[in-house]
Amino acid sequence: MKALEPISKFGGNIRNVVHKREKKTKLGLVPVTVILEIGDRGRFRRMLSELKARGIRITHVGEREELRKRIVLIGGKMTVEDLREITERMEGTGAKVSDMRLSMGEKGMAVRLSLDGRDERVLEEALSLLERISEERGLLFLKALEEKA
């Protein structure tokens, strides 16, 4: 239980917990493997510090970094050709448009894009470019509220 609190405090989502009872230590302690998802590396580090502060011994840390994702909306008068160009220019930044949803209305088109990037820097660059393109074409560009302002 002592270990669960810091994980939940930093927004970790536990996927799996394995108690290795057959591999008890000389002191009679049971090693436990916890597989969890957590938002970013900063939180991960803070969570580890707090676990250690609570006397939990961490013997091995293995990380697998997931792709970062961002969702944006663009609205206004645009064509399918515009969207193709936007997608291509996105890929020039290293980010990838992994999903695109369109909806048509009287005031033009609304587009939702999911962007994937290997790190924050790539995504920030892609978002800045999208914002610039939207401004150039008089489109409305909406970003998601970030965790920190």
Added chain:
Amino acid sequence: MKFIIVGFGNLGKGLIKALSQKKEFLEKRYGLSPEVSAVVDEYGAVIKEEGFSFKELLELVEKGRVVGGKRMSGREVIREVEGEVVFELTPTNIETGEPGLTHIREAMLSGKHVITSNKGPLVVAFKELEELSKKRGVEFRYSASVGGAIPVISLAKKILTGNKILAIRGILNGTTNYILTRMSQEEVPLDIVLREAQELGIAEKDPSLDLEGVDTACKITILANAVLGRNVKLKDVKREGITRITPQMMRLAHEAGFTIKLVGMASEKVLEVGPKLVPLHHPLAVSGTLNAVSLELDLAREITITGFGAGPQETSSSLLGDLVDIHQTLMGKNK
């Protein structure tokens, strides 16, 4: 404690009602006996140096405006009538700050403390007024100018004093929040929801200052100056309103677990108002006419407060809070 009320619209009337309702509470709890020596509106001024009874004041509220008063301007009353505090509650003019700006300057120059809900003077001349109040040794409070009942300025300046405030984000306009909430619920165009809001008295006949984000930009300017210690003007705020939001955008946002909100943001580097995708579970995803403000802090991390951002009764909560604060500050100084 004697004061002068300049501006007798909904807020002035709301203040008188709240004072009348809270008179005994203020006396008992804080030793503060409120006495109004003058009320001024555009028709004139009623003055009673020894202080009006609350019966007389409530009769004035019933009449709806100053009747049978002297032909004196707010400036003249502030200069000539006795009073420790001036409540400046005239309508906002974000271009010139007038007539509020003149009233506040005059009050400070006459050695009177000032409480205002008026965004105009704060947007036009915040630094000047802060400096003038210090120079003249008078107190200056403006909690009611941002967030109505939400004590965001007091929270930041009086309670969270051990923290450095890194950033502010807020839903600071009830009208646009109501419109966006209804658009999100019904997936109908903005103009239809706007008509509904106007019928309910939530939106003004001319709602452009709200819809174009100007009102939120004024509030974020005030917060940036008052709370973050920046020196910025309204023109420095990067601004986009909600007029281009469509039901289609709302639907796409919703499907991905977001809603769309008009968010004001200020930090050392950012000064911006615009529609943002806000996660549905986020503390700023408040509904209807509610306002919400999140402060990002170095020690406390994040604190969000929510409440009603407008309305005479709600705003009088902040005005009375400022009055008690000034009273206690003066008591502390006199000890």
